[in-house]
Amino acid sequence: MLLATPLRFARGMFPANWHQLSSIFSRSTANTAWRGGIKLVGHKQLSNQRPIRTLSLAGQLVAVPLQHGRSLAEPCVRIGQRVLKGEVIGRGGTAIVWAHASTSGTVVAIDACHPADGDQPLPAVHIAADGQERWAPPRFPPHPLTVPALAEFALQMGLVGLGGAGFPTGIKLAGTAHPLDMLLINGAECEPFLTCDDRLMRERAADIVAAAALLAKVYGITQVRIGIEPNKPQAMTALQQALVSTDRRIEVHALPLRYPAGGQPLLVKSLTGRTLAPGRLPAEVGVLVLNVATVYALGRALLHGEPLVSRIVTLSGAVTSPGNIEAPIGLSISTLLAAAQPHGTGDIQVGGPMMGRVLANSAAVVSKTTSGLLARSESLFPPRAATRPCIRCNRCVDVCPMALRPLQLLSACEQENRALLQQEKLTACIECGACSQVCPSSLPLRDSFRHAKRTIWLGVRP
Numbered sequence: 001m002l003l004a005t006p007l008r009f010a011r012g013m014f015p016a017n018w019h020q021l022s023s024i025f026s027r028s029t030a031n032t033a034w035r036g037g038i039k040l041v042g043h044k045q046l047s048n049q050r051p052i053r054t055l056s057l058a059g060q061l062v063a064v065p066l067q068h069g070r071s072l073a074e075p076c077v078r079i080g081q082r083v084l085k086g087e088v089i090g091r092g093g094t095a096i097v098w099a100h101a102s103t104s105g106t107v108v109a110i111d112a113c114h115p116a117d118g119d120q121p122l123p124a125v126h127i128a129a130d131g132q133e134r135w136a137p138p139r140f141p142p143h144p145l146t147v148p149a150l151a152e153f154a155l156q157m158g159l160v161g162l163g164g165a166g167f168p169t170g171i172k173l174a175g176t177a178h179p180l181d182m183l184l185i186n187g188a189e190c191e192p193f194l195t196c197d198d199r200l201m202r203e204r205a206a207d208i209v210a211a212a213a214l215l216a217k218v219y220g221i222t223q224v225r226i227g228i229e230p231n232k233p234q235a236m237t238a239l240q241q242a243l244v245s246t247d248r249r250i251e252v253h254a255l256p257l258r259y260p261a262g263g264q265p266l267l268v269k270s271l272t273g274r275t276l277a278p279g280r281l282p283a284e285v286g287v288l289v290l291n292v293a294t295v296y297a298l299g300r301a302l303l304h305g306e307p308l309v310s311r312i313v314t315l316s317g318a319v320t321s322p323g324n325i326e327a328p329i330g331l332s333i334s335t336l337l338a339a340a341q342p343h344g345t346g347d348i349q350v351g352g353p354m355m356g357r358v359l360a361n362s363a364a365v366v367s368k369t370t371s372g373l374l375a376r377s378e379s380l381f382p383p384r385a386a387t388r389p390c391i392r393c394n395r396c397v398d399v400c401p402m403a404l405r406p407l408q409l410l411s412a413c414e415q416e417n418r419a420l421l422q423q424e425k426l427t428a429c430i431e432c433g434a435c436s437q438v439c440p441s442s443l444p445l446r447d448s449f450r451h452a453k454r455t456i457w458l459g460v461r462p
Helices: 018-025 147-156 169-174 196-203 205-219 233-245 264-272 292-304 333-340 395-399 406-415 418-423 434-438 445-457
Strands: 061-065 088-091 105-113 122-129 182-186 223-228 250-254 287-291 310-317 323-328 348-350 372-375
Touching: 061 105, 088 122, 147 169, 147 205, 147 292, 169 287, 182 205, 182 264, 182 292, 196 205, 196 233, 196 292, 196 310, 205 223, 205 233, 205 250, 205 287, 205 292, 223 233, 223 264, 233 250, 264 287, 287 292, 292 310, 310 333, 323 333, 333 372, 395 406, 395 434, 406 418, 406 445, 418 445, 434 445
Parallel strands: 182 223, 182 287, 223 250, 310 372
Antiparallel strands: 061 122, 105 122, 310 323, 348 372
């Protein structure tokens, strides 16, 4: 069972003037409030004090997955072949996310690897790094850059959503039959401990703004809004300063300081006042939503010809050397942990404590959706109490940002009743874990919903 960080009101965890920051950076929009959510201690100060680091790959072996979700690229290299960083090593047809070498070196195997945040081994190209980090020639998008061309280019550059689910960016960019008038950029990063997006916005704000402006131009979008929780004042300031150099209408908005402010339906509500009903796509309400790291990666592809070969990973928790590392895709988790120097032998959490999971395989590698590695300790991740009978306190209903009835959903999961799951709107659950966090009986609410979506709803059995 996932052990979430303890619920506390975040008094003292944010700048004393965050109310003023909110008024400076946020413009009022009618009916933007959403119900539910919780306030959590962030623990972000553990890892957000140092600039993003890189590691030497000399002598390292990377295993770049060829599969992402249902997208499986065919390997186009052979064992013994020398490859350059950014070179295509897996390609496919329509709707396939291509794979690229994340370092220069020699292909030593085409075999399975275990992604850090996945359930099953995936086919991968294994590369022995030469330590030289020599790049393949850049590849730029076609001109003129239309929406269909942009979507295809994003797939061929290996771009996926870097904020969580990892949905192929090209498919999201192509799925815009509805007219769009707004681009929303998600910089909330509301998960405790994680600071990879915070440091990205602080250090590479100009690149983010340039990418956002180009996207807006391609789609003919008149408004761009970047949503950030105001516990990231340096990131907000960096972006605001970068906006001076653009003629596009781009605004930085402060989001509510409560989890899960970065959930897509809640972000849309906060930044536009529009309601994204369960099962509807953001394009249906006129908006395109992208994570801030995805926008940055898209900008590197469009403006510099670089495919997605790395991502920023937060190292935090009970470690000697916390911070953020720009990690090549396929780098072994053991290499990152050696850089972090965990205390003791506790479990390693992949991703945030609310929506992440415990590392299941010590031989796992960084995937495109590996946002963080947190060394767990009892002080930071107290063990959950034993499950007890529900006391009907209704707290789970109060905090659910999607206005669901978690106890009724749990009952439907236990019965494996698909009709009842549909009635209780299982698919509307965003798996934020707020209900589990506040449950005084320690009922496995979120974990049950996540399991039911995969097994009962989709019919996938272990």
